[in-house]
Amino acid sequence: MAKAIKKQALGRGLSALLKETNSDINSAEDKFADKLVGNILEIELDSIEVNPYQPRSYFNEEALRELASSIKELGVIQPITVRKFEGNKFQLVSGERRFRASKLIGNKTIPAYIRLANDQEMLEMALVENIQRKDLDPIEVALTYQRLIDEIDLTQEEMSVRVGKKRSTISNYLRLLKLDPIIQTGMRDGFLSMGHGRALINVEDPEEQLKIYEKIIEEKLSVRQTEQLVKDGKETPVKIISNPTKQKDNPEFISKGLKTFSAYFGHKIDVKLSGVDKGKILIPFHSEEDFNRIKKLLE
Incomplete structure (x- = not known):
């Protein structure tokens, strides 16, 4: 199928026309728009820039290698989508994984569908496409x-x-998004499901949220157990991990820094002072998996 796409693109002589098109194509009235827009062309990878509105910032390396292997064997089955820029330059609308995987195996070109899109449409398409992803x-x-x-x-x-x-x-x-940033980080790292998060939203006190969050991690509570814990919170005491140094006694630079540390590591980080401006940073972990996750963050 990849060969058929390439034949279609080169057979129409449209690739040569690209070199004559030295301006952006933003509307159907622009020069050559009627000949280029809506067609699939074989475009040089080096002439394509990624979409600056792409909300996806992380691409799984193993999944990319698997896709690259598939492309090497079968070609790019589904063309990427681009918009035309000034000169022989293009910008990705969708298909960044295919674009990255093709570069990974040293391909020089990729089949691409050319469409019209302004900056506002680019952002909307990138965001809507992002939501459709399953990962x-x-x-x-x-x-x-x-x-x-x-x-x-x-x-x-x-x-x-x-x-x-x-x-x-x-x-x-x-x-x-109303949850404490530490809990949000825990959800992003896979320690909490959406069900856990929805249960914790019903806890108004941020400190109480964090206490329950720590209990969920430590005891590997299910969503149903979490819901029950929230519902019967007063009857089911939450374990409180003692803080060796109270937050209110910390210097201002530590108090501010702890929030950043806690959000990064996905846990409430404590300090143990041994002077006015020196001490130890204490990073808790709740399992071997959690320890390895934190270790990876520090590598």
Whole structure:
């Protein structure tokens, strides 16, 4: 199928036309737009830049290698999508994994579908495409919904139509952003599910949220157990890990820094002072898996 695409692209003589097109194509009225837009061409990888609006910042290396191996064997079955820039330059609209995997195996060109898109449309398409991915964690989904609201100015009703999700589903994701950043990090690292997060939203006190979060990690509580713990919180005491140094006694630079450390490591980080401006940073872990996760963050 990849060979058929290449034959179609080169057979029309459109690749030669690209060299004559030295300006952006932003509308159907632009020169050569009628000849290029809507066609699949074999484009040099070095002439394509990634989409600056791409919300996806992490690409699994192992998955990329698997895709690269498939492309090496079968070719790029589904073309990427690009828009035309000035000169012989293009910008990705979608297909960054295929683009990266093709470069990984040393390919020089890739089949690409050319379409019209302005900056606003580029951002919206990137965000909506991002939501359709199956490997997103709940916080990534929530942040993407929030960007659609903030940057595209969509209401939840409009977004429901664009992404094909119920408004209640969108609302449930957005509520996760009210959780403490440490808990959000735990969800991004896979220690909590969306069900855990939805249960914790019902705890108004941030400190109490963190105590329950630590208990979930330590005792590997299920979503149902977490819901029950939240519901009967007063009857089921939460284990409180003693803090060797109270936050209020810490110098201001430590108090501010602890929030950054805690968000990064996904746990509440403590310090043990041995002077006015010296001491030890204490990083807790709750399992071998958790220890290895923290170790990887420090490598």
